[in-house]
Amino acid sequence: MATKRRKLVVVSNRGAYRREGGKRWVRSAGGLVTALHPVLQKRGGVWVSSRPARDFGSVTIPAPKLAYELAHVSLKGSERSGFYEGVSNAVLWPLLHGFEPTIQVGDASWSSYVSANQEFADTALAASGSSDLIWIQDYHLMLVPGLVRTKRAKARIGWFCHIPWPPPDTFGILPWREELLEGLLGADVLGFHLPEYANHFRQCVERFTVHPVTPDGIEYRGRTVRTVAEPVGIPVQESQALATDPEIGEQAAQIRQLMGNRQIILGVDRLDYTKGIPERLAAFEGLLRKDRGARTRYALVQVMVPSRTDVKAYADLKREIDRMVGDINGRYAETGRVPVHYLYRNLSRRALFAHYRAADVALVTPLRDGMNLVAHEYAAARADENGVLVLSEFAGASKHLKGAVLVNPYDVESTTGAMHRALTMKPNERQKRMRALRSEVMRLDVHRWADSYIAALEDT
Template identity: 45%
Template sequence: MAKLLLVSNRVPWTVACAGGKGVLKPSSGGLATALAGTHARGETLWVGWPGDLGGLDAEARQAILDELQAQRVIPVELSAEEVERYYEGFSNGVLWPLFHYLLDKVRLDTDQDWDAYASVNQRFAEAAAERAEPGDSVWIHDYQLMLVPRYLRELRPDLRIGFFLHIPFPAYEVFRILPWRELLLQGVLASDLVGFHTPGYQAHFVNASRRILGAESREDGLDYDGHHVALGDYAIGIDAEAFSTTAASPSVMARVQEIRQDLGGRTLILGVDRLDYTKGIPQRLLAVERYLELHPEMRDSVLFLQASVPSRERVEAYAQYRKQVDEVTGRINGLYGSPSRVPVHVLHRNIPFEELVALYRAADVMLVTPLRDGMNLVAKEFCATRGDDSGILILSEFAGASADLREAILVNPYDTGAMAEALDTALRMPPGQARARMRALRKRVITHDVHRWAEAFLRDLHAQGPSPHPMAAHEAFLPSLLEDASDTERIALLLDYDGTLVPFTERPEEAVPDPDLLALLERLARIEGNELHLVSGRGKDVLDAWFGGGPFILHAEHGLWRKAGPGSPWTARMDHSPGWKLEAKTVLEGWARNFEGALLEEKDHSIAWHYRQVRRGVSSQTLQAIRDSLRPLAEREGLEVLEGSKVLELRLRGAHKGLAVDEALTTQGTLVVALGDDRTDEDLFRALPPSALSIRVGQGPSRALTRLPDPRAVRRFLEDLAAGLERIPRKALV
């Protein structure tokens, strides 16, 4: 039976060490809490970091590992340095502030932290790949693991992969600041389904993917590197029943009465947050100060209680933030307090669950005013506890929850005066109006709970289904290929270039082969009995400049031209006349003027219209209109319009890559291996002899026998193929 693997930075249990022994304690993080129900109810494994096991002796360590196994947890153990660099350094020193638009707190001189981030992500992917079975689904969570989908796809392309981002995805102009922007997007885009809390975050992700990577937007997602990625917005909920039931329990209700008595008739305004600079606690305090300034008659009638749960205390920015909160609190109490009462009280400690619920239930007004927040579950927790529909919620419009909780009083947390006015509105609101608002809020929170959120995402993930031609790690087919090679006199490798040996670039001229690639190709070509063909849509001049000095057979303009090796002339494979090019160029230049970034590539006997750099993309309707405008010329001159990866090309009909497969390659005793990534390579695959191995690079419909995910996987395959062929006894190849 197929199972689900959950992958997150932390797991639901944290190891606590004391005296060389260890015990598992429930984790307090919101993500662990949100997914606990899914883990408890299904056939699941959970991959993540359980905390530091370094203080345990051998016996205690094994006992903890056994206990984690019993809880179906796959631990990824991290060293103290890895935690410092991957988690505190890059995840929380770079991604967290940038994704929350706090650019002054972003550290960009963090190459070592980035290396640790990539390394730890690789380890998470390896742990999931090792325990996953064919047909399983993997659900990866949050900003700490944005590279895991790609690493996992390379290791286990047979798996169904989902990714959910629990924090905001920033606008393009903010995200583009990151030096690692391309790699982070590529990591996430290896998923089958990517989820966000709001449509706005999803729109930002689409825009960044299009403008930075040239991904193509579809109605339900993005196409990138031959792979379709579905996108969706899923507003996470809470375990509403747990909060509602606990709030109604006798022990909590008794505690509520105690709190109300301690207040001595004062109105309780409550804030509950992690002590994090995104939560807007100083701005909230300033709003309370402004309210007390404007309404001196209320100074002895209200108490603002801020519960600040310690967070990331080893990070300097957080220590400074706590100091700022304490200083503002001290000033307010100095101005407006009395020997017997202060208007602001700050609790800086962890709060047990029942005590937290009692505070929610006792509060008259809840202030949830983050500067930016992916969702903010505190607002929903407060609503779930209000069984009598009392209480008023003041909520930041920059919290993801504001899209769901529309009956709250929405405020701009940067506008101190407006927040003070919102406080006054809340405290003066007629009870009937307040109850109507809370009734609607509570109903929505209870209906759209965390279980519904998880079910919706997993339903959509399973709907993606496995690829009809699943990509394979080359270790799956390389042994049989080498076995066939040992009985073969000659091996012919037919390799596409762009999208197969190298990734696509914004400008075609930038995809110059690197020294490692040239060395690898030459190594393959010089193995006795090997013949290496480069079959490309590039023009003769480019292929000559890049590969003309190597022991390769070159095929330019999709097979129209052939060069047998260094020093040989180019020969045409078809009769042709380029007289049509001037008219075609005029038509395509007209279209190019309408799309900034579009460019023409003129070859001897074809013209390509590239639109990879068109920032807003080119719609399918526009592409059809371009094809229609070329149709009269194509029909008159015997041409065809071919669509590739972000390119339309007008060429001679019949001038396709299948021309590279001549009679010599179809003779007995020749083993042909062909690799390509797009529609132009399907002509090559179609012309291959039945005994050939065809490999499609990336997704998309194909007649190829197997697949590899991307150019990096192709290079690893070719390296292992070269090593394998070099080990075959030479007599088998002659």
């Protein structure tokens, strides 16, 4: 007799969809949504997420046909601010990315983080049964595994980190380091994109807790907590359909025509200081400055998804990027042609894939990134085996996507050189590199990632 499949309950701060005002549906942006929505569509289950007060990166859509249920946590006022803007994004986000000088521990409300995590835990428990799988996502909810465990000792609990995990010398800055580690050890399986991140976590446990770390895992209160490295991917089948859709192909041709058939360099990023957008703009300006003819041959299309602009650091970054785009266009534009086309909004997936298919070069140059699925999507979109990916060596994706041209994004002059190399690359090398990229992207399908992780969780 076949064993009944356990229900999957995903818990994250941001969900894929929410309904606002009757028939209005909103889809959120971001890599986590890209990864988890197709998994739940295929498997079914429940997605527990918060209702944001403001979501700058969302897109209004027709009512989706969801194969899973939605459950929401409603955080109010100062609690949400202390949890989200405070601990999560003023402290944990920069610290886990290695941006120690930007953290603001003194302004963070630890009590709000604790109470918000308790609300997520309570909602997850209410949405799940004793035999269900509870899969918690990311740095916002590092206490939830332990909080769920205290109420349901036999629960199957997983947690996945979608961003980097730093070494102990960096993580140790946190005043709540022990509490966060203890919270995470409530899980059965802790997932990371790369072995490097998983090893850093184990080193943190060794240094800051008394729990033994063995080759099999971390011994914690009579259980063995496993750490696994599973790089996330994209939904390959869906992406392949978009890559060969004739209507999207026509949209791509229109984009190229609008650009005056110049070679197109494409950047797609959420507004964030980890993404290296000012450094990228400086590198592109270097290309224009060194080669006067470049302004008639090349165009940079920068899509920037709004994010956290009520946080001062992000508002300041937005102003800096606006200024740089204006300066570059003011200095190098010619009548009827501007070098930088700046789209400050979220694009639908169809529009995004039209841009991928139109672009000769994709610039994915974060200063630090856990994975970066834009790199995967660009390769998946290029069924024509054309296009070049310029990829930061500090993105997790660089460990797998060997067909990319790797750059150090802090080295602006080197990035300028990489752009020029990509734009002038011979067709046979472009094809060889893109074939290698596409092969790896197809292997790293999001369903492979989810199936592998869930199998590890069910095996505990």
